[in-house]
Amino acid sequence: MFDTNLDPFLHFDRLMKQAVAKQIPEANAMSLATVDEKGVPSVRIVYLKDVSQEGFVFFGNYDSHKGKDILANPNVCLNFHWPEIWHQIRITGKAEKISAAESDAYFATRARLSQIGAWASNQSAVIKDHDHLTRRVLEFEKQFDGQAVPRPPNWGGWRVKPTEIEFWFGLTGRLHERYIYSRAADGSWKTFMRSP
């Protein structure tokens, strides 16, 4: 029985642990939907790297398509789909950049090749061919030879502060259960169900 008196982050934590325990591949991969300044939507997969009562954290390039969208319109939507346990979790909220210190701390944990890749790839920019990237990787490997790779200033994290979290549980006969947590103005959660 899904207890709507329980904090939604506790539910999220519990369900993520369940997904990991079931060895669902890439359980922390989530769709990230953004909207540009003209209202045109786009969606892509990113990894959830941290979650706390403050929100859901992912990383990428601030000058990328998603980065520009978020700058113009911080309203985003995240979605997890774990088919093996027939769960879906949708998070709607506003994305904001995390602090430089937090981004630095995470960047320092990344593999050196990924750190170099963050410098080499102007994420979302049009490129001539893949060799262009390989050349840039070599350039930055040379530049940072023998030293720690610093975080590129345009690379970092965002935190999505949820205004709504929906837990969806698949059931036979299409009579799925949908539990919604909606954030009230005073910060408390209002809970209700929606028809599947």
Ligand SMILES: Cc1cc2nc3c(=O)[nH]c(=O)nc-3n(C[C@H](O)[C@H](O)[C@H](O)COP(=O)(O)O)c2cc1C
């Ligand atoms: C499983 C998976 C995980 C990914 N994780 C990230 C991520 O954490 N951050 C990121 O910027 N891109 C990630 N990507 C690449 C994105 O899907 C996307 O191609 C990239 O962020 C550029 O998107 P944009 O041009 O819409 O900004 C991931 C792709 C896959 C398939």
